[in-house]
Structures are given as C-alpha cells and as structure tokens.
Amino acid sequence: MMKDEKNAELRRQPKYMQLADHISHMIETGQWKPGDRLPSEAEMAKTLPTSLGTIQKALGRLAEHGAVVREHYRGTFVKGPRSLLGPWHLRFLDDDGKTLLPINQKVLGIEKVSGKEPWESFLGKSSFFVCIKRLIDVNGEFNALSFFYVSGDKIGNLLAMPVNELDGMYMRAILRSRFGTPTLRLVEEVTCEAMPDDICQSLSLARDSVGMVFHIMSYGYREEPVSYHLVYVPPNKRRLELRSSNNLKTS
Secondary structure (H helix, E strand, C coil), X not given: CCHHHHHHHHHCCXXXXXXXXXXXXXXXXXXXXXXXXXXXXXXXXXXXXXXXXHHXXXXXXXXXXXXXXXXXXXXXXXXXXXXXXXXXXXXXXXXXXXXXXXXXXEEEEXXXXXXXXXXXXXXXXXXXXXXXXXXXXXXCCEEEEEEEEEEHHHHHHHHHCCHHHHCCCCHHHHHHHHHCCCCCEEXXXXXXXXXXHHHHHHCCCCCCCEEXXXXXXXXXXXXXXXXXXXXXXXXXXXXXXXCCHHHHCCC
16 A cells, blocks of 8 residues: 555544554654653643544553553553563463473574465565574473564564574564564464474374464554464373463553
8 A cells, every 4th residue: 555545544534543543653663662651631632633532532442452551540651562472372281280381492494485374364465474483392292383474574674683593582572672563462363183294294293193273463553463473283281271361461
C-alpha cells in the first residue's frame, strides 16, 4: 500500500482509532518509552481537538492491545512487554510436577527464505523472509526444532547478526532491543500430527512420528504481525505447563 493510500485509509477511521494510532506511533519511535506516564486524559483534552470520550476510548483500545496499562488514580503508562519474551510454550515439568525442566537453545543457522505457508499469510507479502533455525534441548532428554520467521522487508538486518550472538537469546527480546519491535500479544495454536520427513530426520525419529507442532504468532503495536514461530516437539513423557493469558500480560 502506497503512503498516500495508507494516510487516506487512516483518515477514514473513527477518531478514537486515529488517536490510538498516533499514540502507538509515538511509542514506536521512542518518544514515549516503557514505564513513561502519558499525559492525563484531562491534559489531552485541553491540547487535542477531540472529546474526552474519544480520548478514553483510544486509551482503552491501547490497553486492550497491551501497549499501555491504566492504573486507577495513577494514570496511563507505556507497558514494557518483558513477560512475553521467554519460551512459555516449552515449560515442561519435572517429576515433582512443580519444577520446570531446564532448556538450552542453540542456533543452527539464519537464512533468507522465500514466502511459503503458513508464515507468509500471517506476516504479509515481503520480498523475502528471515528464518532462524534453532535446536532446543529439554533437560538432555529430548530435542525440539524451532523455526522463527520475520519479514525481510521489515527486519532484514537480522541477517547481519552473527549466529553466536543469537545463541541462548530469546528472539523476541532481540527484536525489541535491537530493532524496536516489541511483542505485545501472542496467539498460540497447537496440533498433534505426523511431523514432516525432514523434521523426523533432524530429530532422529522414525518416519511419520507423531508429535506436537506449535504455531506461535506475535503482534506488536497497532496489532501489526511481528513473527511466526514454528516449534516441532517429539513424543515425550513430560507434562507441559500452560499459563493463562492474564499471567502473560503481567510485567
């Protein structure tokens, strides 16, 4: 979409969405940082050509999307999305049912790939995509394979990062700190299916072995798609701990 067309589309949006978009842009460009207190609703109403109700609706929308947090009697603050950085989808429990098993991640490679399903339909059209392939060791008991995709048009500079700098790092933390692209919301889908032949071969599994396949889609400010994460987990005896979305949004 051309810039003029995008601006025209924004002007057709309701006023509260236009204001929410403007505040999101201020956050994205670093003018407001995580932890910063936004001007009060009354202060905004004095300086902006819009009603108090529109301001409240815009802030409510941003709070729903995880960009800000609203605290009674204190105000509205830019939210720091630290709680969405770790591998919460791989929280395997030890025999006591409480202790989390240790996880080690090793980057196998980072490469430029073409658009294919399922990541292309989520991330949108791009001249290329970047894929980070990792081997995930769960307590020395079994390995999983991880494929982390981002748009090359948006975050293509990720290709220039040395592989050894990515070892043991959470990719969402790197996108936030190095590229100013935080993750504010995750959607996770899980299937139990026969894994592809190349995955079975990489994990030393019998052909058509059935395991769990995680599809983790992350969103940033203004509900923009950030990353598509595929994780292949082989059959294992460990129980997987699931956490509620409310816990995920707590800093």
